[in-house]
Amino acid sequence: MRGLDEVRLNEKVKILDVVHEPFMKRRLLDLGFIKGNEVIPTLKHANRGICAYEVKGCMIALRQEDAKHIIVSDDEVKECLINY
Numbered sequence: 001m002r003g004l005d006e007v008r009l010n011e012k013v014k015i016l017d018v019v020h021e022p023f024m025k026r027r028l029l030d031l032g033f034i035k036g037n038e039v040i041p042t043l044k045h046a047n048r049g050i051c052a053y054e055v056k057g058c059m060i061a062l063r064q065e066d067a068k069h070i071i072v073s074d075d076e077v078k079e080c081l082i083n084y
Contacts, residue, residue: 003068012040013072020069032056
């Protein structure tokens with residue numbers, strides 16, 4: 001397990017939990033950072049500690065200090081295509 005702030009750009013991972021103070025946890029859940037959802041870091045601003053994430057088709061920017069409270073899977077989610 002690792003925090004969302006440790007995920008590389010364009011690496012798709014699955015959310016396992018949100019561990020934050022109740023007020024901020026509620027806000028993150030309302031934004032779509034819910035257990036089981038997939039999330040992809042798409043943009044990072046190195047100097048300001050801000051990153052944009054794609055969650056359920058929406059782009060959401062979070063501070064690095066808030067992203068570290070979102071626990072994600074260690075493995076990248078792989079797309080599985082089945083040909084019939």
